Amino acid sequence: IDGFSKALLEDYTNRLDQPGRDYLQRVRGAVKRMGNLIDDLFNLSRVARGKVNCDTIDLSQLVQSVVEQLQKAQPDRRVEFRVTDNLITQGDARLMQIALENLLNNAWKFTAKQPHAQIELGITESKGENPPAYFVRDNGVGFDMKYATKIFSPFQRLHGVKDFEGTGIGLATVQRIVRRHGGHIWPEGAVGKGATFYFTLQPHG
Incomplete structure (x- = not known):
């Protein structure tokens, strides 16, 4: 066709x-x-099958490679990226590349109408026995938190196709990858005030 x-x-x-x-x-x-x-x-x-490798990976470097791809695809866009250096963890580099691509593609897409777009990768401080959480944050269109429980379901879209392209599969893929690493992922956001996706990683070596 x-x-x-x-x-x-x-x-x-x-x-x-x-x-x-x-x-x-x-x-x-x-x-x-x-x-x-x-x-x-x-x-x-594919991400639901196969062995999850447990290697030392640098999330900061993975993000930088994704950022370069996004900027190459749309060189006219001006987006401020803030990436914490040396975010070293254990995990499957291939799967984490897919997860970060989806998270950053989302942030890139939903900041498209923001004149001063900002996207950040960082890490929270660990609290007690709880591991630190990595996060991808943007200042885009955001979302209503009443839909937070549905946001990772396949085919769920919080914005119309006419406004933002997408299939509704990306965040479901990210959640599956994070869970295969023994972690959790959760969102925070507000309409018109951006979104943050937190995730932990506890892969079994």
């Missing part, structure tokens, strides 16, 4: 009226969304 609709737009665009071109653009948009959904479902299924 994608190939044929692309060919029609490229080779027959002069024979189509404006409504016809608009319809084809909508078809291509729907195909793209379906492709993204299939990819995200595959990732969600």
